[in-house]
Amino acid sequence: MQLVTVPDSNLNMYFKRGKVGDDPNAEERLEEWEDEEAAIKEFARLFEEIAGNEFEPWEREKKIQKKPHKFFPIDMV
Numbered sequence: 001m002q003l004v005t006v007p008d009s010n011l012n013m014y015f016k017r018g019k020v021g022d023d024p025n026a027e028e029r030l031e032e033w034e035d036e037e038a039a040i041k042e043f044a045r046l047f048e049e050i051a052g053n054e055f056e057p058w059e060r061e062k063k064i065q066k067k068p069h070k071f072f073p074i075d076m077v
Contacts, residue, residue, distance in 0.1 A: 003043055011039045017050060
């Protein structure tokens with residue numbers, strides 16, 4: 001999941017969920033948001049739903065724990 005700001009545009013949320021290497025079966029969508037606060041709330045809700053952890057920005061260094069039957073976020077550079 002990513003929140004992306006495009007110059008001269010609204011905020012976009014990119015969401016892709018599935019097992020690594022299983023792209024044909026992955027759920028994928030791109031949504032455009034006019035309201036930044038609503039986009040952040042939806043991002044946090046989805047994060048908590050799929051990861052089982054409360055959303056915190058990475059720079060706060062809160063330790064995210066792997067939960068049974070939940071996805072675990074990875075940082076892809």
